[in-house]
Amino acid sequence: TLQALLFDVDGTLADTERDGHRLAFNMAFAEAGLDWVWDEALYGQLLAVTGGKERIRYYLDAFNTHFPRPDDFDAFVKGLHEAKTRFYTQLMAEGKIPLRPGVQKLIHEARAAGLRMAIVTTTTPANVTALLDSTLGPGSESWFEVIAAGDIVPAKKPAPDIYAWALREMKLSPQEAIAFEDSGNGVRSSVGAGVKTIVTVNGYTKDDDFSGAALVLDQIGEAGNPYTVIAGGGGR
Ligand code: XBP
Numbered sequence: 001t002l003q004a005l006l007f008d009v010d011g012t013l014a015d016t017e018r019d020g021h022r023l024a025f026n027m028a029f030a031e032a033g034l035d036w037v038w039d040e041a042l043y044g045q046l047l048a049v050t051g052g053k054e055r056i057r058y059y060l061d062a063f064n065t066h067f068p069r070p071d072d073f074d075a076f077v078k079g080l081h082e083a084k085t086r087f088y089t090q091l092m093a094e095g096k097i098p099l100r101p102g103v104q105k106l107i108h109e110a111r112a113a114g115l116r117m118a119i120v121t122t123t124t125p126a127n128v129t130a131l132l133d134s135t136l137g138p139g140s141e142s143w144f145e146v147i148a149a150g151d152i153v154p155a156k157k158p159a160p161d162i163y164a165w166a167l168r169e170m171k172l173s174p175q176e177a178i179a180f181e182d183s184g185n186g187v188r189s190s191v192g193a194g195v196k197t198i199v200t201v202n203g204y205t206k207d208d209d210f211s212g213a214a215l216v217l218d219q220i221g222e223a224g225n226p227y228t229v230i231a232g233g234g235g236r
């Protein structure tokens, strides 16, 4: 029987990528005196790799191969990413990004119904706190039994490790949970861990491969702003 809802964060709870993460990366690059600018189109390609530090490395490997790498490259990436996290959490504290339609209602109703909840994301833990504080309210993080985030597992999504970790922490079998995801990488991770998955797509992910998802919707939706089924939902 269903016991828990497992929520991805970026793209699922809120559209944080374009006007949150992307801007914060660019602010960190500018602060460091780098002339790198990630426009919306490039960022769409960079989303192929999850994790901010991993994304910076991917950018240099695939899109900016001539950049002379400093001797301590790991520390350089780490420093840039720390600055990015500082800018991102500032943007969230300013309330720049709202929850997607229906998310707040779903979370409140799940809580009222006694369902257990967890966050399962590749983003940095501080980013999760900043978003939840600014949207669901200060302290709302405590509504989630487990915050599975960031570098807690070395292999980020699309690897199933982060979902497996959360299930283990909660002593749940995959059949006792439902995951909410927005991207192909997220679905590969959740479905890879054996968790039934509902997808709500967004502009960056609408053409992703959602094989294995139970249901693909445009949004969770709410009264006056209902969801549209994109795929699945038939039978069973
Ligand atoms: C989200 C991500 C994250 C953020 C950046 O993927 O890819 O990497 O863009 O976060 P998902 P950090 O929604 O599948 O979890 O910079 O903090 O790593």
Ligand code: MG
Pocket: 008, 009, 010, 011, 012, 181, 182, 183, 186
């Ligand atoms: Mg996501």
